[in-house]
Amino acid sequence: MSTITGRGLNRRSLLAATGAAAIGMTFTACGEKPKAAGAGGEEPKLNFYNWDTYIGETTLADFKKATGVDVNMSLFATNDELFAKLKAGNPGFDVIVPSNEFVTRMTQADMLTPLDHAKIPNIKNIDPTFLNPDYDPGRKFSMPYTWLLLGIGYRKSKVQGVPDSWKWLFDSDKYKGRIALLSESADLVRLSAKYLGHSLNNIPADMIPQIEKMLIKQKPFVKAFHDDNGQDMLLAGDVDLVLEYNGDIAQVMREDPDLDFVVPKEGSLINSDSLCIPKGAPRPNNAHAFINYLLDAQAGAAITKKILYPTPNAAAKALMPDSYKKNPVIFPPPEVMAKCEYGAFEGAEKASLYEEVITRVRAA
Structure with a gap:
């Protein structure tokens, strides 16, 4: 067996x-x-x-x-x-x-x-x-x-329109206390860079403090940094917006028709x-x-x-x-995928830097 x-x-x-x-x-x-x-x-x-x-x-x-x-x-x-x-x-x-x-x-x-x-x-x-x-x-x-593709899972009845920008997770108090972010350090730093108009790879050194400052400002509005169970928090009604993978949100959308998923207009991270x-x-x-x-x-x-x-x-x-x-959550259309990138391994030193940034954000 x-x-x-x-x-x-x-x-x-x-x-x-x-x-x-x-x-x-x-x-x-x-x-x-x-x-x-x-x-x-x-x-x-x-x-x-x-x-x-x-x-x-x-x-x-x-x-x-x-x-x-x-x-x-x-x-x-x-x-x-x-x-x-x-x-x-x-x-x-x-x-x-x-x-x-x-x-x-x-x-x-x-x-x-x-x-x-x-x-x-x-x-x-x-x-x-x-x-x-x-x-x-x-x-x-x-x-x-x-x-897999990261995006925003959300509860339609609690959100005004479609939350089609990373702004609503990283740079706004509009949904304060109703947001959950994935706890993966590299993903948070990279997607913040994407929101700020840069590729999620080869992020310049002078952008890292800007990302850290933005996320520290946002931290009081974030309910939780989840360990890849954001779909469960969304389904349970604990949060209304969550950074999560498309497959996970597709699963809970079968459970609750009030849930949906969007890849923000700035683009996203493919794994x-x-x-x-x-x-x-x-x-x-x-x-x-x-x-x-x-x-x-x-x-x-x-x-x-x-x-x-x-x-x-x-x-x-x-x-x-x-x-x-034909499920656009599982397979987003070509024009959406064109703005998305794979994250590249850029060395242990950069990986450690991203971990240190998010450790300071979570401790703030």
């Missing part, structure tokens, strides 16, 4: 009614005959380090049924936690799910194993626009799992979560087989129905209903 250990809710956590049950599937759908358990001298086991509730309801059990490989999934809550867990050496994980800039950071730190694309034929299912990202050119170390094999993985053959399985069309559709995040898997997306494919 696959086991799950870990923490509570985070940005990928789901409420009860998130959709249909996962589709049953077989490993032969991946285009190759399943190998016997323990092929290549590996034991029929795999350790998967993932975000909470970020998998299909039956995905792990179906993979075991088809291959004999038992998947043990343990959970992490932040990329920082993932990085710290593996920095001192891999404790036994075979597949991990870092976000885009951490793929770069872990590659630079020699913490990832190069992927053998010949063992991942389901790469053919990936939308070509996701095959050569700046954070991992040529997909040497990662395969795309999902992508992408990736499947990687950490250096020192004890079962690399099983790891490649599992990644290939997750990129299968039916397997990918089952995962997507459960988690409701935008999928880079074109074959899986094709199996999804129009209520998903």
Whole structure:
């Protein structure tokens, strides 16, 4: 039996009614005959380090049924936690799910194993626009799992019009005491820079004090800095405006028609979560087989129905209903996406600087 250990809710956590049950599937759908358990001298086991509730309801059990490989999934809550867990050496994980800039950071730190694309034929299912990202050119170390976009979740009956600017979160007392901000330091600094008219990357040094001053001024009007559970605060009525990911707000919009999501007119931050094999993985053959399985069309559709995040898997997306494919919250229109950017890893020193800024903001 696959086991799950870990923490509570985070940005990928789901409420009860998130959709249909996962589709049953077989490993032969991946285009190759399943190998016997323990092929290549590996034991029929795999350790998967993932975000909470970020998998299909039956995905792990179906993979075991088809291959004999038992998947043990343990959970992490932040990329920082993932990085710290593996920095001192891999404790036994075979597949991990870092976000885009951490793929770069872990590659630079020699913490990832190069992927053998010949063992991942389901790469053919990936939308070509996701095959050569700046954070991992040529997909040497990662395969795309999902992508995510930050914006403002809001309660329509409590907000005047559409809150289509970061101003309402970062630079206004209009909704004082009814705002929750994501606690991720880099995201807050970057989106503040976006509001002030700059790219969210390569923020000039003289803009950082301006951002800090603006957020300290705003802090008395902010009810909470949430740990990626802003959708729950919004649904419960604790706040009326929240900085949160599109998939999370799409989930609670099913629960409450008074909720909505907007990407501010200044643009926003895109993240992408990736499947990687950490250096020192004890079962690399099983790891490649599992990644290939997750990129299968039916397997990918089952995962997507459960988690409701935008999928880079074109074959899986094709199996999804129009209520998903044509949902502008999950897939914002091209003119909105044109103003959005991926955050780049710009070194540990800058990451520490952003953490220090937000620590001072929260202490103010």
